[in-house]
Amino acid sequence: MVLKMIVAEDEQSFREGILTLVDWKLYGIEIAGEAENGKQALEMIHNNPPDLLLTDIRMPFLNGLDLIREAKAAGHEFHSVLLTGYNEFEYAKEAIKLGVSDYLLKPCMPHDIIRVIMDLKQKIEQSENEDKALNAINRSWNRNLHLLKNQILSQWVQHPLMPLEDRSSVMNEVDMTLSCGPIQVGLIRIDSNKSQNVTASKRDLELIRYALLNIAGETLRPLYDGKLEVFRHGDEMLWIGNYPENTTNEAIEGAMKELQLNLEAYLKLSISISISSAAASVDNAHIGYQQAIEAMEARFYQGRGGIFFHAEAGKQTAAKSSILDDAYLHRLEKDLLLALQNEHYEQAVDAIEASMSHIRNNSSYSKAEVHLRSTSLILELQKFAQERKVASIEWQDSFVNWIEQIPNMETLDDCSVVLQKIVQSIVEAVSNQKSLHRTVHATIELIKQKYNTNLTLELAAKETFVSNSYLSSLFKQELGVNFLDYLHQYRVEQSKELLRQSYKIYAVSKLVGYQEERHFSSTFKKWTGLTPRQYQKNYNAG
Incomplete structure (x- = not known):
């Protein structure tokens, strides 16, 4: 460990002796500057803050004690050693107040200076090692505390309150930000499907989940006035927050939409969110979790990317039969x-x-x-x-x-x-074992020519001189798909080539006949199981 030292001494011969008679590099000391008066030394400290200051007390412009006082008042932290004469012990009390580490009586020999400086260097190194060890302990504690919180919250959403269990005291012990009031449980589910061609590594998935929880915490904390804990429960990402007073579902939904936008912007993730009704306290966290699970069931019918409240899920009636x-x-x-x-x-x-x-x-x-x-x-x-x-x-x-x-x-x-x-x-x-009806064949050729325009069933029927209903019926009979779905599938196939060429998604949507990127993306995902971005990423990774 190399320490920087400034030497301040107005006697030139004594100052030069300190600098030339000792090979300071050999002792792990770098001379950061030498000053002949206190004012010059103070400027050096401002420009290149040292670890050590070796200074005489009596110097022109600014004595050694005033030098230390002004430097520390400016916010500089360093250890100091005073060079003093026999008749200067009246400064001792002031030196103690300023935290001077040691002193040397002048005149002194080089080995005396080396001894004092090396003793001080050893103390500094020992203190730094202790600080590092303490920081490591703190980091380990904070990391383990996070894991402990996660484990506790995961248990609470699984199990009802046990006899003699006091969750409020547990929250205090592990420094949770939750209070004892009503709570709300939220569930986040990533919409992205797993691709068979490119599967994210376990490490990548862990990093994504970690980042997702951080963003969720930062985004939702204002809604819950800071009283929020985000955590993992298996592969699920959850939060528990103290139910915000005097709020509405519209305000909560606004915060959830902001979260969806943030995750799309920072992680390129689409998510679905489900939210429980207000529960009395953390003692009922398991009820809130079950409500969030039930609310997420609406995703199956309403599609990905939604925000689902348990109150809405509760309106559904139970199935009367299997x-x-x-x-x-x-x-x-x-x-x-x-x-x-x-x-x-x-x-x-x-x-x-x-x-x-x-x-x-x-x-x-x-x-x-x-x-x-x-x-x-x-x-x-x-x-x-x-x-x-x-x-x-x-x-x-x-x-x-x-x-x-x-x-x-x-x-x-x-x-x-x-x-x-x-x-x-x-x-x-x-x-494939028989020829297509000529009208269907003509319509397919029309689709190939005009798929990138605003082509409709009505326009295709006019071009092939048949009615809309006849053409629709004929398509289903010959191809097992209706006209519009066939058109969408054809556009999707054409878009794949453009995506493989790294075209921007909004440009691809225009080139294959969609006026809105959102419509293109939802159609692409419907017929491929992937978003255009996922498809492009998978191709580039392959």
Whole structure:
């Protein structure tokens, strides 16, 4: 450890002796300056603050004690050693007040100066080592305190209050910012789907979650007047905040929208948020957590990127019977399979749309129930498709097994798209064995030429000299997809090439026929399972 030292001494010969008779570098001391009076030394201290000051007491312009006093008053921190004569002990009390570390009686030999300076250097190094150790202990404590808080809060959202448990005292012991009043529990869920081609490392995911919680804390703290704790519970990101007085759902929703904007801006993340009703205190944290989970169920029907309050979730009525006993769905599925067998593909597409519409209108079915029903239907479709040698569909930038995608169906729209793609794949497999109707063929050529314009079903019907309804019906029958969905899929395929060429997303949306970037992004994600940004990132990483 090298220390900087300034020497202030008005006797030139004595000053030069201090500097030349000792090889200070050998002792880990760097001479930062030499001064012949107190005023000059003070300027040196201002310009190049030292660790040590070796100064005479009696000097012109500014004596040694005044030099130390003024330098410390200016905010400089250093250790000082006084050079003093036998008749100058009247300064001793003042020197003690100024925190002078040691003194030397003049005249003195070089080895005396070395001894005092090296003793002081050793004390400085020992003090710094102790400070480092203390800082390390503090950092370790703070890190462990954060982990301890996380563990405690995670336990509270899982379990009700135990007998003799005093959560208010625990909050004080671990320095939580929460108080004993009403609380609200919030749940943050990242909307981004995992890509099979590029999977973030565990370290990357941990860093993302860490950053997300920090941003959530900074953004939401004003809403809760600083009384907020953000934490992890498994892979879920939660917060507990003391319910803000005299506030409205509109004010809370405004803060949540700000959080969504911040995460989009800083981390390029889309999130869904669910929020509990007010609970009496942290003793009821588990109730708030369950309410947040229930509120997040609305995401399945309303889609990603939403803000869901438990009060809204509470309006849903419980299912009177299992989805497996839904007679109307059962009939639609039989119609679907019968239509596929008879090659009435228009009716098959209509049956899929009717099924999804029925489930959406009866949103009392849980996500797990819809997954179960979808799995049952996909197994039936898989049996049928095996005869046509159709084994996979493209989803999230790769060809995948249908059944494997059930857990990834986070919304009803996901279920709808996967089922539509399965039916479309079956129809395409059959259609490849025969020629397309000339009207459909002409319309496909029209789409290839004008997909980047404001092309509509009505315009396409006029160009091919048929009615809107006839063209729509013909498309479903020949391709297993309606006109508009086919147009969207074609635009998405064209946009992929532009994204691979690193075009800006807003530019790509214009080039493939979308006037709004938001509409393009939602359509792209619907038919690929990825946002345009995710697709572009995956391609560049590959």
